[in-house]
Amino acid sequence: MLADVTMLRYWKSEHDEGTCEDACDAHIEDGLFAVADGAGSTLFSDAWATLLVKHFMHVPLMNSDPFEVEWWLREAQREFKKTIPMPENMPWNALQKMQSQGSHATLATLRVSAYGTEQVTAELLAFGDSCIFVCQPSSEQIFSFPLKHADDFVRAPICLPSKSGLFNRYFHRCQVATVELKVGDVVVIATDAVARWIMSNQDQKKALQEVAQQSTSSWPSFIHACRNRQEMVDDDSTALILTLSSDSADRDTLPLGTTVDHSPQVREQRVKDFKQAQQEHNQEQIALSIGDGKDLHTAGLDINQDIKEYARRVSDALREVLAILRQEANNQEIRAIMTAAWQKQARLLYAEPCAANLRTTLKRLGVLLDPVITSPTPTVEELPRHDDEPTMLNTNMMRFDNREIPWLPQVRNEEGTSQDA
Numbered sequence: 001m002l003a004d005v006t007m008l009r010y011w012k013s014e015h016d017e018g019t020c021e022d023a024c025d026a027h028i029e030d031g032l033f034a035v036a037d038g039a040g041s042t043l044f045s046d047a048w049a050t051l052l053v054k055h056f057m058h059v060p061l062m063n064s065d066p067f068e069v070e071w072w073l074r075e076a077q078r079e080f081k082k083t084i085p086m087p088e089n090m091p092w093n094a095l096q097k098m099q100s101q102g103s104h105a106t107l108a109t110l111r112v113s114a115y116g117t118e119q120v121t122a123e124l125l126a127f128g129d130s131c132i133f134v135c136q137p138s139s140e141q142i143f144s145f146p147l148k149h150a151d152d153f154v155r156a157p158i159c160l161p162s163k164s165g166l167f168n169r170y171f172h173r174c175q176v177a178t179v180e181l182k183v184g185d186v187v188v189i190a191t192d193a194v195a196r197w198i199m200s201n202q203d204q205k206k207a208l209q210e211v212a213q214q215s216t217s218s219w220p221s222f223i224h225a226c227r228n229r230q231e232m233v234d235d236d237s238t239a240l241i242l243t244l245s246s247d248s249a250d251r252d253t254l255p256l257g258t259t260v261d262h263s264p265q266v267r268e269q270r271v272k273d274f275k276q277a278q279q280e281h282n283q284e285q286i287a288l289s290i291g292d293g294k295d296l297h298t299a300g301l302d303i304n305q306d307i308k309e310y311a312r313r314v315s316d317a318l319r320e321v322l323a324i325l326r327q328e329a330n331n332q333e334i335r336a337i338m339t340a341a342w343q344k345q346a347r348l349l350y351a352e353p354c355a356a357n358l359r360t361t362l363k364r365l366g367v368l369l370d371p372v373i374t375s376p377t378p379t380v381e382e383l384p385r386h387d388d389e390p391t392m393l394n395t396n397m398m399r400f401d402n403r404e405i406p407w408l409p410q411v412r413n414e415e416g417t418s419q420d421a
Helices: 045-058 066-083 092-101 150-154 192-200 204-212 219-228 264-279 283-290 294-298 305-327 334-349 353-364
Strands: 002-010 022-027 032-038 104-115 119-127 131-135 143-145 175-182 186-190 237-245
Touching: 002 022, 002 219, 022 045, 022 237, 032 045, 032 186, 032 237, 045 066, 045 104, 066 283, 104 131, 104 186, 119 131, 131 192, 131 204, 143 175, 143 192, 150 192, 186 192, 186 204, 192 204, 192 237, 204 237, 264 283, 264 294, 283 305, 283 353, 305 334, 305 353, 334 353
Parallel strands: none
Antiparallel strands: 002 237, 022 032, 032 104, 104 119, 119 175, 131 143, 131 186, 186 237
């Protein structure tokens, strides 16, 4: 199967290509395609969106496992930190905003995972409101993912943060789906402005086909026309168009490849990271280097399930306490609040190297770090008994008919029949 890719980008009014905060990329030979939309409310979001897309091309995110997602994202965050140094002449308020908020972006990706004689299997993955559409010639309906309706765009989208401290593995969850693609199918991966325009149309298939027919030269005028009719919001507008075919009449088409595993280099580095984390007894790093476990398994390293689960428990406990600490940083009752939060997880975190910095901070706040041992309320059987206390004999319940005992009185009811006393 062959594929042709067209990447269309246009920017907000009074902006230019250099300030466009959308990014897209495609590696047809590897079956990898991605679009990202930088959040305009944060600084350097264009660079962060570009880095996320490039990172997916080199190290694709394979699934939605929360620890696999965090491992993948931390790799991108480390690279971003190296490539975006803080400018010395940045205004203090902008510097403070960058240090506290970082950059944010949505992400939508497609990865071809299996190749058949007449179709391919593609894995879809999305954070936020950038969407993936599939148009099939045989169907009047289009497939849209992860959003289905124009009203869905009213909600604030989940965005991936460039700062690791702002990522919550159980909040920043990605949506996943699997689709089968055939010759003649058209896939469009679009940022929210274009995606919302498609879903707002009464004939969504016609709208999607109209987008798919655009070229790099016609795209600006198409976007302007939609904005002038007040059909599309004035925002960065990006669409990556993937068209599948069986012949090579178009010289721009290339054979469509697949990506099933990470590269050997990625797997080898992950094994090294896992072994180093074990030597350092760093449970958080152990949990992240394991991720979903596939890379280590493919590299010949099978991890005991108990090791994996314990590392995740410690990592979750650490995240919980850190989240409360950040949330209550300016609260006058922070000492009492953090004492309760810490004691809830103290048995897990008291001696863990990954919690060393947290313990230092809590100690400075006056939090008691030693786990408080609370004894459960004893049952009657557990209460101590003095030697001079009588021991109650065991009793048994017996049923009998008092009519068989002549000296036991009979009680008569209102109807005159007898009852047991």
